[in-house]
Amino acid sequence: MTAPDESEVVVPRQIRTRRRKEDIAAKAAEIFARDGYANVGMRDIADAVGIKGASLYHHFPSKEDILFAVCLTVTQVPVEETLPLLDAPGTPTERMSSLVRAHLVHLNSRRVEYIVGLHELASLTTEHRAIVEDYRRQYQRRVRDVVAAGMRTGEFTVPDARLASFALTDMLNGISNWFHDDGELSIEDVADNYVELAVRRLLGARA
Structure with a gap:
């Protein structure tokens, strides 16, 4: 029996809606990154996507809801998909190394969303902004906890877990300012080097 052609596989409606x-x-x-959030209308987004305005409103009630969804891709998604690496088996050094790699790969895949979220956060409603900031705090807190765990085991030599966690995440997020896939280095190359720089040098992990 031959496997069904990929084009013949029926994708559940819920998944199709989520992907859309x-x-x-x-x-x-x-579009937000290019023209600025304030200068973009729902019609501009609908035209860019290639759908009618009514269809766009079916998915998102407002432009602000779209911005909120953009922000969640770089806050909620890392909390749900990347942070579990810090709860995996292994030493603090091993778990932090895995997080650094995953963080950079995800950030590179969502570079535009990260930049938009960074610059347009104030455009969110108070409720939505609080949700986004809570996800950021969760991420920062877990990183700090693992840094502290590494300090207790003697693996990390930094004097302050809180400051070290801020320095680490700022260092990782900073690649959005300069890294492009069309350069000589791949994101995997950058990730390997950042494990050395962030975990070995910044945190002082012992070899």
């Missing part, structure tokens, strides 16, 4: 919303948010992020 993700596509809309990704395209909107590009």
